[in-house]
Amino acid sequence: xxxxxxxxxxxxxxxxxxxxxxxxxxxxxxxxxxxxxxxxxxxxxxxxxxxxxxxxxxxxxxxxxxxxxxxxxxxxxxxxxxxxxxxxxxxxxxxxxxxxxxxxxxxxx
Amino acid sequence: xxxxxxxxxxxxxxxxxxxxxxxxxxxxxxxxxxxxxxxxxxxxxxxxxxxxxxxxxxxxxxxxxxxxxxxxxxxxxxxxxxxxxxxxxxxxxxxxxxxxxxxxxxxxxxxxxxxxxxxxxxxxxxxxxxxxxxxxxxxxxxxxxxxxx
Numbered sequence: 001x002x003x004x005x006x007x008x009x010x011x012x013x014x015x016x017x018x019x020x021x022x023x024x025x026x027x028x029x030x031x032x033x034x035x036x037x038x039x040x041x042x043x044x045x046x047x048x049x050x051x052x053x054x055x056x057x058x059x060x061x062x063x064x065x066x067x068x069x070x071x072x073x074x075x076x077x078x079x080x081x082x083x084x085x086x087x088x089x090x091x092x093x094x095x096x097x098x099x100x101x102x103x104x105x106x107x108x109x
Numbered sequence: 110x111x112x113x114x115x116x117x118x119x120x121x122x123x124x125x126x127x128x129x130x131x132x133x134x135x136x137x138x139x140x141x142x143x144x145x146x147x148x149x150x151x152x153x154x155x156x157x158x159x160x161x162x163x164x165x166x167x168x169x170x171x172x173x174x175x176x177x178x179x180x181x182x183x184x185x186x187x188x189x190x191x192x193x194x195x196x197x198x199x200x201x202x203x204x205x206x207x208x209x210x211x212x213x214x215x216x217x218x219x220x221x222x223x224x225x226x227x228x229x230x231x232x233x234x235x236x237x238x239x240x241x242x243x244x245x246x247x248x249x250x251x252x253x254x255x256x257x258x
Binding site: 025044046051053054 | 137141
């Protein structure tokens with residue numbers, strides 16, 4: 001299981017990455033992250049919503065209510081600024097990854 | 110006999126009592142709760158068990174309320190907005206008082222006041238009144254928001 005700090009740090013980029021594929025809602029986002037990580041990343045369900053609302057306030061994502069079979073659901077979609085923020089996140093995570101990889105290689109030399 | 114709708118109604122009341130008072134937010138959390146209950150029932154759980162487990166996964170209202178409060182406090186846009194608001198009010202009060210005080214000093218020294226001096230004093234008073242009104246409005250809004258999740 002992945003540590004709490006790394007989960008918290010990766011929540012925003014993961015949400016943006018997921019919404020870059022297409023709009024989605026809270027429960028589906030949690031389920032997809034759980035499936036893709038092989039259940040190694042499990043978000044506390046209630047933790048997701050404050051992050052979604054914060055991203056919405058920052059203007060990175062947008063939200064709309066939809067009614068399906070008498071059930072209301074709030075769908076989120078990424079905005080242009082969200083895509084820019086996602087690119088920045090990806091650069092930062094790639095940098096961390098490449099530094100770790102280069103240090104790891106040196107250990108084997 | 111377990112009734113899902115009345116259990117959800119009771120869960121909503123518990124959320125509100127814990128401080129999550131925004132109805133739209135509770136609607137969104139209810140939608141999540143119902144999705145999770147459906148998913149668990151499709152895997153064979155009974156309605157009561159599915160509801161209890163889904164509500165437990167979502168967490169108690171007090172924790173959710175705290176998470177939203179923390180998200181608000183850490184919102185960089187909100188912090189910047191508050192800082193800009195504070196600086197604008199401080200500048201208004203400083204300019205206003207800066208215009209009024211020299212005229213009051215002249216009046217106390219019994220120096221003759223020209224029409225332009227009175228005008229400057231009035232402009233200063235208007236600016237100070239504007240600053241005080243903005244500060245009061247900001248304070249009232251902040252107090253109202255404390256009660257909303």
